[in-house]
Amino acid sequence: MYSDLNPGKRVLMGPGPSDVHPRVLKAMSTPLVGHLDPDFLTIMNETREMLREVFQTKNELTIALSGTGSAGMEASLVNLLEPGDKAVVCINGLFAERMADIVKRCGAEPIIIQADWGNIVESEQVKEVFEKNTKIKLLAIVHAETSTGVRQPLEEISRLTKEAGALFVVDAVTSLAGIPVEPDNWKIDAIYSGTQKCLSCPPGLSPVSFSEEATKSMAKRTSPIRSWYLDMQMLQSYWGKERFYHHTAPINMVYALREALRLVLEEGLEKRFQRHQLHSKALVEGLQAMGLKMVAPAQYRLPELNAVYIPEGIDDGTVRKALLNEYGIEIGGGLGKFKGKAWRIGLMGYSCSKANVTLFLSALENILQNNGYTVPEHGISAAAAFYKE
Amino acid sequence: MYSDLNPGKRVLMGPGPSDVHPRVLKAMSTPLVGHLDPDFLTIMNETREMLREVFQTKNELTIALSGTGSAGMEASLVNLLEPGDKAVVCINGLFAERMADIVKRCGAEPIIIQADWGNIVESEQVKEVFEKNTKIKLLAIVHAETSTGVRQPLEEISRLTKEAGALFVVDAVTSLAGIPVEPDNWKIDAIYSGTQKCLSCPPGLSPVSFSEEATKSMAKRTSPIRSWYLDMQMLQSYWGKERFYHHTAPINMVYALREALRLVLEEGLEKRFQRHQLHSKALVEGLQAMGLKMVAPAQYRLPELNAVYIPEGIDDGTVRKALLNEYGIEIGGGLGKFKGKAWRIGLMGYSCSKANVTLFLSALENILQNNGYTVPEHGISAAAAFYKE
Numbered sequence: 005m006y007s008d009l010n011p012g013k014r015v016l017m018g019p020g021p022s023d024v025h026p027r028v029l030k031a032m033s034t035p036l037v038g039h040l041d042p043d044f045l046t047i048m049n050e051t052r053e054m055l056r057e058v059f060q061t062k063n064e065l066t067i068a069l070s071g072t073g074s075a076g077m078e079a080s081l082v083n084l085l086e087p088g089d090k091a092v093v094c095i096n097g098l099f100a101e102r103m104a105d106i107v108k109r110c111g112a113e114p115i116i117i118q119a120d121w122g123n124i125v126e127s128e129q130v131k132e133v134f135e136k137n138t139k140i141k142l143l144a145i146v147h148a149e150t151s152t153g154v155r156q157p158l159e160e161i162s163r164l165t166k167e168a169g170a171l172f173v174v175d176a177v178t179s180l181a182g183i184p185v186e187p188d189n190w191k192i193d194a195i196y197s198g199t200q201k202c203l204s205c206p207p208g209l210s211p212v213s214f215s216e217e218a219t220k221s222m223a224k225r226t227s228p229i230r231s232w233y234l235d236m237q238m239l240q241s242y243w244g245k246e247r248f249y250h251h252t253a254p255i256n257m258v259y260a261l262r263e264a265l266r267l268v269l270e271e272g273l274e275k276r277f278q279r280h281q282l283h284s285k286a287l288v289e290g291l292q293a294m295g296l297k298m299v300a301p302a303q304y305r306l307p308e309l310n311a312v313y314i315p316e317g318i319d320d321g322t323v324r325k326a327l328l329n330e331y332g333i334e335i336g337g338g339l340g341k342f343k344g345k346a347w348r349i350g351l352m353g354y355s356c357s358k359a360n361v362t363l364f365l366s367a368l369e370n371i372l373q374n375n376g377y378t379v380p381e382h383g384i385s386a387a388a389a390f391y392k393e
Numbered sequence: 394m395y396s397d398l399n400p401g402k403r404v405l406m407g408p409g410p411s412d413v414h415p416r417v418l419k420a421m422s423t424p425l426v427g428h429l430d431p432d433f434l435t436i437m438n439e440t441r442e443m444l445r446e447v448f449q450t451k452n453e454l455t456i457a458l459s460g461t462g463s464a465g466m467e468a469s470l471v472n473l474l475e476p477g478d479k480a481v482v483c484i485n486g487l488f489a490e491r492m493a494d495i496v497k498r499c500g501a502e503p504i505i506i507q508a509d510w511g512n513i514v515e516s517e518q519v520k521e522v523f524e525k526n527t528k529i530k531l532l533a534i535v536h537a538e539t540s541t542g543v544r545q546p547l548e549e550i551s552r553l554t555k556e557a558g559a560l561f562v563v564d565a566v567t568s569l570a571g572i573p574v575e576p577d578n579w580k581i582d583a584i585y586s587g588t589q590k591c592l593s594c595p596p597g598l599s600p601v602s603f604s605e606e607a608t609k610s611m612a613k614r615t616s617p618i619r620s621w622y623l624d625m626q627m628l629q630s631y632w633g634k635e636r637f638y639h640h641t642a643p644i645n646m647v648y649a650l651r652e653a654l655r656l657v658l659e660e661g662l663e664k665r666f667q668r669h670q671l672h673s674k675a676l677v678e679g680l681q682a683m684g685l686k687m688v689a690p691a692q693y694r695l696p697e698l699n700a701v702y703i704p705e706g707i708d709d710g711t712v713r714k715a716l717l718n719e720y721g722i723e724i725g726g727g728l729g730k731f732k733g734k735a736w737r738i739g740l741m742g743y744s745c746s747k748a749n750v751t752l753f754l755s756a757l758e759n760i761l762q763n764n765g766y767t768v769p770e771h772g773i774s775a776a777a778a779f780y781k782e
Binding site for chain 1: 462
């Protein structure tokens with residue numbers, strides 16, 4: 005027979021999931037009502053309204069998909085692309101590569117803009133591509149690259165995309181509720197996120213929002229949407245006034261998301277962004293004092309996902325194993341080109357706190373020293389000095 | 394500001410979700426570990442093993458998809474079908490119609506076998522189609538039609554399908570853990586279920602199992618699988634020994650499923666099937682005593698989903714509203730052709746009990762009488778007499 009569920013106690017400081025607030029866990033375990041129950045319809049409506057506030061959008065088609073962030077990525081592309089369409093994909097990390105893969109599965113043709121991992125995509129590159137190509141259906145780009153910790157500026161690329169008459173698709177999986185995300189101001193046509201990052205809700209849902217232009221584009225399709233499960237036109241009727249049954253919503257996940265959104269709005273978006281900035285800066289002060297080097301240039305650094313190079317002579321696995329086994333701390337290893345070369349330290353939502361920064365810097369310093377690395381300066385002292393300012 | 398989450402108290406006796414055992418809700422609200430944490434990998438492995446036991450299969454590729462039952466349906470078809478393929482779809486209710494829709498979205502050609510709603514598909518019909526058509530890639534059929542309460546016999550249709558060299562795809566959303574489901578004995582190549590029916594776990598995951606033949610068929614594809622999110626080859630590497638990162642698993646949903654599966658195995662499959670039979674029979678005795686008529690013929694009736702005709706002169710909405718508002722009981726209305734004509738009374742998993750049968754029969758009788766209907770005999774008396782036997 006199988007034992008009671010008893011996973012280890014963790015401090016989640018990786019690339020997501022982040023720690024979940026007890027209020028969210030409690031809301032999630034509320035006994036169920038049916039997915040067409042009047043009470044659940046109210047809960048869905050409230051969740052939609054709060055999602056619009058957190059997304060800072062007026063988009064009617066703003067819902068939570070019944071899948072993780074990757075389902076949001078797939079939904080954004082599969083609903084907008086038809087076979088033969090051309091889609092520009094800006095790649096500077098792992099998650100944009102996934103977008104290009106999905107574009108192909110839609111029968112569309114990806115036009116790739118490549119930038120180095122750890123850097124941003126330059127608007128000049130986008131300009132060139134639009135000059136060389138016509139009839140581009142959409143441009144897809146990642147706002148917060150979870151594989152590199154880079155924040156991609158979007159305004160200028162948006163301007164170029166709209167000028168070329170294309171739709172603007174943005175991955176906000178790791179940015180929503182951690183740094184400003186403004187679909188209406190930035191003229192984004194399709195945007196998706198995940199619940200397990202800066203929203204600090206368990207993984208399982210993907211908040212998405214589509215502009216009126218995107219909705220119109222879907223209505224004009226001549227070929228069927230390749231996914232039934234992620235068909236936004238059907239999902240719109242389920243979440244909308246018609247309440248047309250599509251699939252059984254993951255009821256308790258919606259309970260959890262509703263509570264997570266409440267927590268975000270109670271704190272306030274501005275304060276939440278400032279909190280992420282504050283603790284990330286303290287963490288970076290500490291890491292740099294210890295002689296470590298950040299991956300992303302300062303002006304494009306994500307506060308919620310801090311990628312740092314592993315010091316020369318230090319083994320990735322040894323350190324992460326010690327963090328987990330001795331302190332219960334999870335951080336992320338490098339992905340793709342950064343495997344074994346960088347760590348990814350998350351400070352997302354409920355995980356983003358002075359206590360976590362302090363614990364992590366102490367733990368890391370101790371482990372690095374046990375592995376023969378000498379710190380030029382104490383990380384926690386630098387962080388403490390920064391907090392005092 | 395939004396209030397605390399406070400949905401009404403319900404007795405879930407509709408077509409799913411069913412009531413969830415407190416142990417499952419408790420397991421679900423356990424604080425998270427990361428989706429690549431060694432502890433979570435153990436939990437995934439245990440969940441797979443238990444899924445195999447509940448599915449009564451040795452299939453290596455047995456996992457829980459990160460979506461609801463409909464995602465399982467889509468995964469089964471999108472991974473096996475390529476553009477131009479022919480797929481036989483047996484339709485005797487709403488959910489099989491959905492299969493035909495998905496077949497088209499895969500670029501394949503559906504060959505429809507139609508049976509009346511409320512009846513089974515006859516193996517003779519299948520035989521004819523296989524005689525008239527060649528090179529059929531798969532046959533898809535629903536084991537337990539949630540829209541009509543019909544149990545579809547599968548053995549003979551399986552034999553005909555395998556004889557024709559086609560793959561056998563079965564929807565077991567409402568049957569798994571409620572009535573016997575035996576993919577290995579019945580030579581099923583792809584089978585999918587949902588968590589919110591007889592497993593009595595919240596909705597959000599779809600247990601699926603693919604045979605070796607299905608796995609080989611996927612490996613031989615010449616066109617890409619149209620869904621990245623539901624790509625079984627990638628998911629196999631994530632759940633398998635490679636542990637290749639695909640997407641972030643819905644961690645707490647897996648916690649919940651693990652506990653729900655433990656409860657099923659603690660009770661034992663045989664006992665669980667008998668329990669569903671017992672309480673369904675008591676319910677049917679009660680309904681018939683009250684003069685109501687069941688939709689499905691006795692030999693093909695699902696114990697977990699009892700579809701019954703609404704008596705002449707009684708308004709569907711009035712009765713269901715009274716059940717919900719006065720007693721907190723949810724039952725399902727009719728779908729499609731049965732809209733306003735039938736009710737669907739679920740006795741699934743944790744909802745399948747003597748207490749629920751008794752409460753429901755009493756409540757229904759009271760409401761029917763309030764609406765001018767005279768029962769020939771008391772439903773609860775008939776049910777009580779049945780239980781005594």
